[in-house]
Amino acid sequence: MQAGREDPADEVLVAQVRGGDAVAADRLVRRHFPLAYTIALAVMGGHTDADDVCQDAMVRALEKIDECRSPSRFRFWLAQIVRNQARNALAKRRVRSGPPLEEVDQHPAPGHTGESAERGELRAVLLAALELLTPVQREVVLLKDLEGWDHRTIATALGVSEGMSRQHLFAARGTLRRALGPEALKEHTEGHRHG
Amino acid sequence: MDDGRLDLTPLKPDPEHVDRAAEAILARSRETLAGRKRMHASVWREIPGWERPLLATAALAALLSIVALIRVHPRVPGEQVATLSEVAGVPAAVAPWVDSNQPPDKASLLNW
Numbered sequence: 450m451q452a453g454r455e456d457p458a459d460e461v462l463v464a465q466v467r468g469g470d471a472v473a474a475d476r477l478v479r480r481h482f483p484l485a486y487t488i489a490l491a492v493m494g495g496h497t498d499a500d501d502v503c504q505d506a507m508v509r510a511l512e513k514i515d516e517c518r519s520p521s522r523f524r525f526w527l528a529q530i531v532r533n534q535a536r537n538a539l540a541k542r543r544v545r546s547g548p549p550l551e552e553v554d555q556h557p558a559p560g561h562t563g564e565s566a567e568r569g570e571l572r573a574v575l576l577a578a579l580e581l582l583t584p585v586q587r588e589v590v591l592l593k594d595l596e597g598w599d600h601r602t603i604a605t606a607l608g609v610s611e612g613m614s615r616q617h618l619f620a621a622r623g624t625l626r627r628a629l630g631p632e633a634l635k636e637h638t639e640g641h642r643h644g
Numbered sequence: 645m646d647d648g649r650l651d652l653t654p655l656k657p658d659p660e661h662v663d664r665a666a667e668a669i670l671a672r673s674r675e676t677l678a679g680r681k682r683m684h685a686s687v688w689r690e691i692p693g694w695e696r697p698l699l700a701t702a703a704l705a706a707l708l709s710i711v712a713l714i715r716v717h718p719r720v721p722g723e724q725v726a727t728l729s730e731v732a733g734v735p736a737a738v739a740p741w742v743d744s745n746q747p748p749d750k751a752s753l754l755n756w
Binding site for chain 1: 648649650651652653654655656657661662665666668669670672673674676677678679680681682683684
Protein backbone atom coordinates (compact mmCIF):
# COMPACT_ATOMS: atom_id res chain seq x y z
CA MET A 450 0.00 0.00 0.00
CA GLN A 451 1.42 3.33 -0.99
CA ALA A 452 1.14 6.01 1.65
CA GLY A 453 0.70 9.64 0.75
CA ARG A 454 1.86 12.76 2.50
CA GLU A 455 -1.11 12.64 4.86
CA ASP A 456 -0.65 8.94 5.41
CA PRO A 457 3.08 8.29 5.82
CA ALA A 458 4.44 4.84 5.08
CA ASP A 459 5.31 2.53 7.95
CA GLU A 460 9.05 3.02 7.45
CA VAL A 461 8.65 6.78 7.85
CA LEU A 462 6.61 6.38 11.03
CA VAL A 463 9.02 3.80 12.43
CA ALA A 464 11.94 6.21 11.87
CA GLN A 465 10.02 8.98 13.63
CA VAL A 466 9.11 6.71 16.54
CA ARG A 467 12.78 5.81 16.90
CA GLY A 468 13.37 9.52 17.39
CA GLY A 469 10.70 9.61 20.11
CA ASP A 470 7.88 11.14 18.06
CA ALA A 471 4.68 10.47 20.02
CA VAL A 472 2.41 11.58 17.16
CA ALA A 473 4.03 9.05 14.83
CA ALA A 474 3.69 6.39 17.51
CA ASP A 475 -0.01 7.18 17.84
CA ARG A 476 -0.50 6.84 14.07
CA LEU A 477 1.42 3.60 13.95
CA VAL A 478 -0.58 2.14 16.83
CA ARG A 479 -3.95 3.16 15.38
CA ARG A 480 -3.00 1.86 11.94
CA HIS A 481 -1.99 -1.58 13.18
CA PHE A 482 -4.13 -2.13 16.26
CA PRO A 483 -6.89 -3.93 14.30
CA LEU A 484 -4.38 -6.40 12.86
CA ALA A 485 -2.72 -6.93 16.25
CA TYR A 486 -6.13 -7.47 17.80
CA THR A 487 -7.08 -9.97 15.11
CA ILE A 488 -3.94 -12.00 15.75
CA ALA A 489 -4.39 -11.85 19.51
CA LEU A 490 -7.97 -13.08 19.04
CA ALA A 491 -6.76 -15.89 16.81
CA VAL A 492 -4.12 -17.14 19.21
CA MET A 493 -6.14 -16.56 22.38
CA GLY A 494 -9.19 -18.21 20.91
CA GLY A 495 -11.41 -15.21 21.33
CA HIS A 496 -10.78 -14.90 25.01
CA THR A 497 -11.28 -11.48 26.58
CA ASP A 498 -7.57 -11.33 27.44
CA ALA A 499 -6.89 -10.72 23.75
CA ASP A 500 -7.26 -6.99 24.32
CA ASP A 501 -4.69 -6.93 27.16
CA VAL A 502 -2.31 -9.14 25.21
CA CYS A 503 -2.62 -6.89 22.20
CA GLN A 504 -1.87 -3.75 24.24
CA ASP A 505 1.08 -5.39 26.00
CA ALA A 506 2.49 -6.48 22.65
CA MET A 507 2.17 -3.01 21.14
CA VAL A 508 3.84 -1.40 24.14
CA ARG A 509 6.65 -3.91 23.77
CA ALA A 510 6.91 -3.21 20.04
CA LEU A 511 7.37 0.51 20.73
CA GLU A 512 10.05 -0.29 23.31
CA LYS A 513 11.92 -2.63 20.95
CA ILE A 514 11.35 -0.74 17.73
CA ASP A 515 15.11 -0.50 17.09
CA GLU A 516 15.03 -4.26 16.57
CA CYS A 517 12.62 -3.95 13.63
CA ARG A 518 15.13 -4.62 10.85
CA SER A 519 12.71 -4.00 7.95
CA PRO A 520 10.52 -1.02 8.89
CA SER A 521 8.56 -1.38 5.64
CA ARG A 522 7.49 -4.81 6.93
CA PHE A 523 6.56 -3.46 10.37
CA ARG A 524 3.19 -5.21 10.38
CA PHE A 525 4.78 -8.65 10.05
CA TRP A 526 7.25 -7.86 12.82
CA LEU A 527 4.43 -6.61 15.04
CA ALA A 528 2.32 -9.67 14.21
CA GLN A 529 5.12 -11.92 15.44
CA ILE A 530 5.40 -9.98 18.70
CA VAL A 531 1.64 -10.23 19.26
CA ARG A 532 1.69 -13.95 18.47
CA ASN A 533 4.50 -14.58 20.96
CA GLN A 534 2.86 -12.43 23.63
CA ALA A 535 -0.43 -14.29 23.20
CA ARG A 536 1.24 -17.70 23.37
CA ASN A 537 3.09 -16.69 26.53
CA ALA A 538 -0.15 -15.48 28.09
CA LEU A 539 -1.83 -18.80 27.27
CA ALA A 540 1.09 -20.75 28.70
CA LYS A 541 0.98 -18.71 31.92
CA ARG A 542 -2.72 -19.34 32.27
CA ARG A 543 -2.20 -23.08 31.84
CA VAL A 544 0.51 -23.03 34.49
CA ARG A 545 -1.88 -21.28 36.87
CA SER A 546 -4.32 -24.17 36.23
CA GLY A 547 -7.12 -21.86 35.28
CA PRO A 548 -10.29 -23.13 33.68
CA PRO A 549 -9.97 -24.28 30.08
CA LEU A 550 -10.76 -21.61 27.55
CA GLU A 551 -13.84 -23.48 26.40
CA GLU A 552 -15.40 -23.04 29.83
CA VAL A 553 -14.74 -19.33 30.09
CA ASP A 554 -17.73 -17.17 29.35
CA GLN A 555 -17.44 -15.46 26.03
CA HIS A 556 -18.15 -11.89 26.94
CA PRO A 557 -17.45 -9.15 24.49
CA ALA A 558 -13.98 -7.72 25.06
CA PRO A 559 -13.64 -4.64 27.26
CA GLY A 560 -14.29 -1.53 25.29
CA HIS A 561 -17.30 -2.89 23.49
CA THR A 562 -19.95 -1.61 25.84
CA GLY A 563 -20.97 1.07 23.40
CA GLU A 564 -21.60 -1.28 20.49
CA SER A 565 -25.08 -2.21 19.39
CA ALA A 566 -26.72 -5.18 21.09
CA GLU A 567 -27.07 -6.96 17.78
CA ARG A 568 -23.43 -6.52 16.89
CA GLY A 569 -22.38 -7.56 20.39
CA GLU A 570 -24.51 -10.68 20.20
CA LEU A 571 -23.17 -11.62 16.79
CA ARG A 572 -19.66 -11.00 18.04
CA ALA A 573 -20.18 -13.33 21.00
CA VAL A 574 -21.55 -16.02 18.69
CA LEU A 575 -18.60 -15.66 16.33
CA LEU A 576 -16.10 -15.80 19.20
CA ALA A 577 -17.70 -18.99 20.47
CA ALA A 578 -17.55 -20.50 16.99
CA LEU A 579 -13.90 -19.55 16.63
CA GLU A 580 -13.19 -21.73 19.65
CA LEU A 581 -13.94 -24.74 17.47
CA LEU A 582 -10.97 -23.97 15.23
CA THR A 583 -7.31 -24.68 15.76
CA PRO A 584 -5.13 -21.60 16.39
CA VAL A 585 -3.66 -21.71 12.90
CA GLN A 586 -7.11 -22.11 11.32
CA ARG A 587 -8.35 -19.13 13.33
CA GLU A 588 -5.42 -17.03 12.25
CA VAL A 589 -5.77 -17.96 8.59
CA VAL A 590 -9.51 -17.32 8.43
CA LEU A 591 -9.25 -14.05 10.36
CA LEU A 592 -6.33 -12.75 8.30
CA LYS A 593 -8.07 -13.72 5.07
CA ASP A 594 -11.68 -12.77 5.76
CA LEU A 595 -11.19 -9.97 8.26
CA GLU A 596 -7.90 -8.38 7.21
CA GLY A 597 -8.13 -9.24 3.52
CA TRP A 598 -4.65 -10.74 3.25
CA ASP A 599 -3.88 -13.02 0.31
CA HIS A 600 -2.61 -16.56 0.77
CA ARG A 601 0.97 -15.69 -0.13
CA THR A 602 1.11 -13.03 2.60
CA ILE A 603 -0.56 -15.30 5.13
CA ALA A 604 1.80 -18.14 4.27
CA THR A 605 4.84 -15.88 4.72
CA ALA A 606 3.58 -14.51 8.02
CA LEU A 607 2.73 -17.91 9.47
CA GLY A 608 5.64 -19.83 8.00
CA VAL A 609 3.45 -22.31 6.11
CA SER A 610 3.01 -23.05 2.43
CA GLU A 611 0.33 -21.33 0.37
CA GLY A 612 -1.31 -24.71 -0.12
CA MET A 613 -1.52 -25.25 3.63
CA SER A 614 -2.95 -21.77 4.03
CA ARG A 615 -5.71 -22.66 1.56
CA GLN A 616 -6.39 -25.95 3.33
CA HIS A 617 -6.65 -24.24 6.72
CA LEU A 618 -9.00 -21.66 5.27
CA PHE A 619 -11.20 -24.29 3.68
CA ALA A 620 -11.42 -26.25 6.93
CA ALA A 621 -12.00 -23.14 9.04
CA ARG A 622 -14.79 -21.82 6.84
CA GLY A 623 -16.46 -25.22 6.80
CA THR A 624 -16.37 -25.51 10.56
CA LEU A 625 -17.69 -21.98 11.04
CA ARG A 626 -20.52 -22.52 8.54
CA ARG A 627 -21.58 -25.74 10.23
CA ALA A 628 -21.40 -24.14 13.70
CA LEU A 629 -23.19 -20.93 12.84
CA GLY A 630 -25.63 -22.01 10.17
CA PRO A 631 -26.35 -20.10 6.99
CA GLU A 632 -28.34 -17.40 8.78
CA ALA A 633 -25.62 -16.27 11.12
CA LEU A 634 -23.02 -15.70 8.44
CA LYS A 635 -23.44 -13.36 5.56
CA GLU A 636 -21.39 -14.65 2.70
CA HIS A 637 -19.75 -12.06 0.53
CA THR A 638 -20.72 -12.24 -3.07
CA GLU A 639 -19.58 -10.21 -6.03
CA GLY A 640 -20.33 -6.57 -5.46
CA HIS A 641 -20.60 -6.98 -1.71
CA ARG A 642 -17.99 -4.65 -0.29
CA HIS A 643 -15.93 -6.19 2.45
CA GLY A 644 -15.67 -3.84 5.44
CA MET B 645 -13.25 -12.16 -5.93
CA ASP B 646 -13.59 -14.75 -3.20
CA ASP B 647 -17.10 -16.24 -3.06
CA GLY B 648 -16.53 -18.17 0.12
CA ARG B 649 -15.49 -15.19 2.22
CA LEU B 650 -17.28 -14.95 5.54
CA ASP B 651 -18.40 -11.70 7.07
CA LEU B 652 -16.48 -11.56 10.32
CA THR B 653 -16.59 -7.78 10.66
CA PRO B 654 -18.32 -7.89 14.08
CA LEU B 655 -14.95 -9.15 15.38
CA LYS B 656 -13.16 -6.02 14.20
CA PRO B 657 -12.49 -3.54 17.00
CA ASP B 658 -14.78 -0.53 16.61
CA PRO B 659 -13.30 3.01 16.42
CA GLU B 660 -13.97 3.70 20.11
CA HIS B 661 -12.15 0.52 21.03
CA VAL B 662 -9.16 1.54 18.89
CA ASP B 663 -9.20 5.02 20.45
CA ARG B 664 -9.15 3.69 23.99
CA ALA B 665 -6.50 1.11 23.25
CA ALA B 666 -4.27 3.63 21.44
CA GLU B 667 -4.53 6.05 24.36
CA ALA B 668 -3.66 3.30 26.84
CA ILE B 669 -0.70 2.11 24.76
CA LEU B 670 0.63 5.62 24.28
CA ALA B 671 0.23 6.39 27.98
CA ARG B 672 2.29 3.32 28.86
CA SER B 673 4.90 4.21 26.23
CA ARG B 674 5.25 7.86 27.20
CA GLU B 675 8.47 7.35 29.17
CA THR B 676 10.01 5.22 26.43
CA LEU B 677 9.25 7.82 23.78
CA ALA B 678 10.45 10.70 25.97
CA GLY B 679 13.72 8.85 26.58
CA ARG B 680 14.16 8.31 22.86
CA LYS B 681 13.50 11.97 22.18
CA ARG B 682 16.10 13.06 24.76
CA MET B 683 18.68 10.65 23.37
CA HIS B 684 17.95 11.67 19.78
CA ALA B 685 18.18 15.38 20.63
CA SER B 686 21.44 14.96 22.53
CA VAL B 687 23.08 13.11 19.64
CA TRP B 688 22.26 15.88 17.18
CA ARG B 689 23.41 18.51 19.67
CA GLU B 690 26.73 16.74 20.16
CA ILE B 691 27.67 16.57 16.48
CA PRO B 692 28.16 20.35 15.90
CA GLY B 693 30.04 20.54 19.19
CA TRP B 694 32.50 17.93 17.99
CA GLU B 695 32.92 19.28 14.47
CA ARG B 696 35.60 21.95 15.18
CA PRO B 697 37.74 19.88 17.57
CA LEU B 698 37.62 16.98 15.11
CA LEU B 699 38.71 19.17 12.21
CA ALA B 700 41.51 20.70 14.30
CA THR B 701 42.70 17.27 15.41
CA ALA B 702 42.66 15.97 11.82
CA ALA B 703 44.67 18.97 10.61
CA LEU B 704 47.23 18.53 13.41
CA ALA B 705 47.53 14.80 12.65
CA ALA B 706 48.12 15.55 8.96
CA LEU B 707 50.79 18.12 9.80
CA LEU B 708 52.59 15.74 12.17
CA SER B 709 52.47 12.98 9.56
CA ILE B 710 54.10 15.19 6.92
CA VAL B 711 56.87 16.26 9.34
CA ALA B 712 57.47 12.65 10.36
CA LEU B 713 57.70 11.48 6.73
CA ILE B 714 60.18 14.19 5.88
CA ARG B 715 62.37 13.27 8.87
CA VAL B 716 62.28 9.53 8.27
CA HIS B 717 63.08 9.76 4.52
CA PRO B 718 65.22 12.88 4.06
CA ARG B 719 66.13 13.64 0.44
CA VAL B 720 69.93 13.35 0.07
CA PRO B 721 71.32 16.05 -2.24
CA GLY B 722 72.71 14.52 -5.42
CA GLU B 723 70.93 11.23 -4.82
CA GLN B 724 70.48 9.38 -8.11
CA VAL B 725 66.99 8.51 -9.12
CA ALA B 726 66.56 4.84 -9.99
CA THR B 727 65.92 4.06 -13.64
CA LEU B 728 63.00 2.01 -14.86
CA SER B 729 65.23 -0.98 -15.67
CA GLU B 730 66.74 -0.90 -12.14
CA VAL B 731 63.36 -0.82 -10.53
CA ALA B 732 62.10 -3.65 -12.76
CA GLY B 733 65.19 -5.77 -12.06
CA VAL B 734 66.28 -5.97 -15.73
CA PRO B 735 69.79 -7.50 -16.25
CA ALA B 736 72.48 -4.84 -16.65
CA ALA B 737 73.38 -5.97 -20.17
CA VAL B 738 69.84 -5.34 -21.40
CA ALA B 739 69.24 -2.21 -19.38
CA PRO B 740 70.52 0.26 -22.01
CA TRP B 741 68.01 -1.06 -24.51
CA VAL B 742 65.18 -0.68 -22.04
CA ASP B 743 66.26 2.80 -21.00
CA SER B 744 66.76 3.95 -24.59
CA ASN B 745 63.17 3.00 -25.42
CA GLN B 746 64.40 1.79 -28.83
CA PRO B 747 64.35 -1.81 -30.14
CA PRO B 748 67.85 -3.34 -30.41
CA ASP B 749 69.25 -3.83 -33.91
CA LYS B 750 70.26 -7.28 -35.25
CA ALA B 751 73.97 -6.74 -34.68
CA SER B 752 73.44 -5.91 -31.00
CA LEU B 753 71.33 -8.99 -30.55
CA LEU B 754 73.92 -11.21 -32.25
CA ASN B 755 76.75 -9.75 -30.19
CA TRP B 756 74.82 -10.17 -26.97
